[in-house]
Amino acid sequence: MREEGYASPPKQRSITPGHHGWAHIKTVLFLFPSAHLASLKPLDRHFAGPRRREIRQWLAIDPAVQAPEIKPGVVVHVRRTDYVQMRWALPFSYYDEALETLLPHGGPVWIVTDDSHDPFLRHFSKWKPKIFRGSPLETMLFMSRSSKLVLSQSTFGWWPAFLGDVESVACPLPQSGIWSAATEFPGIDLIERDRFICLPCTDYRPTRLESAHQLKRQVHRRLVEIAIRSLNLPLVLQPP
Numbered sequence: 001m002r003e004e005g006y007a008s009p010p011k012q013r014s015i016t017p018g019h020h021g022w023a024h025i026k027t028v029l030f031l032f033p034s035a036h037l038a039s040l041k042p043l044d045r046h047f048a049g050p051r052r053r054e055i056r057q058w059l060a061i062d063p064a065v066q067a068p069e070i071k072p073g074v075v076v077h078v079r080r081t082d083y084v085q086m087r088w089a090l091p092f093s094y095y096d097e098a099l100e101t102l103l104p105h106g107g108p109v110w111i112v113t114d115d116s117h118d119p120f121l122r123h124f125s126k127w128k129p130k131i132f133r134g135s136p137l138e139t140m141l142f143m144s145r146s147s148k149l150v151l152s153q154s155t156f157g158w159w160p161a162f163l164g165d166v167e168s169v170a171c172p173l174p175q176s177g178i179w180s181a182a183t184e185f186p187g188i189d190l191i192e193r194d195r196f197i198c199l200p201c202t203d204y205r206p207t208r209l210e211s212a213h214q215l216k217r218q219v220h221r222r223l224v225e226i227a228i229r230s231l232n233l234p235l236v237l238q239p240p
Helices: 022-039 053-056 081-086 091-102 119-129 137-146 154-161 208-231
Strands: 074-078 109-111 149-151 168-174 199-203
Touching: 053 154, 074 091, 074 119, 074 137, 081 137, 081 208, 091 119, 091 149, 091 168, 091 199, 109 137, 119 208, 137 154, 149 154
Parallel strands: 074 109, 074 149, 149 168, 168 199
Antiparallel strands: none
């Protein structure tokens, strides 16, 4: 007999390297927390309550997945590409405040991003960051091992904060986007206000250089999609 208000637990299964296909990863990381868990009220009953340990076990990353054996100071998740187009991207002022808060005396900074060539990343130059590159699961594992984590308003970044043992998590309180009060997806709130350092932020306004870069990306992607369809090949999406 299941406890009232709880969903029946799934069979215990780790996320394995065989799940590297982004279509599967996206389904697990977005639809599962957003559509399934977020529909169970209240949310913190599951994520911070008695089910937290069980959920972490159900969704543990398989030991076969490898990531560098380092303990990065701060990992910053900077989601761009699709978020810029949807106007969900965050301003640098948020990331800067988060880093100043988590690293008041400086320290190593790693960036996880979906576009390492975006001129937006130049704003981070004073922090002398390193860019981590890996598969979606390797990236999640790397983020979950960090002692401090700066989130975008993205479930891809939220899961490492939940699955790992991250000491400090900085989280945005955006004016627009999926985690904002004005979201078009009501009921989806993955912000753990009792655990995260929540930082209000304004909307992102791109520079001319950043706008030109995004336009170039869109044109390139459109040309690639046309070429792929003409050759009848499957379209491979990149992780956030």
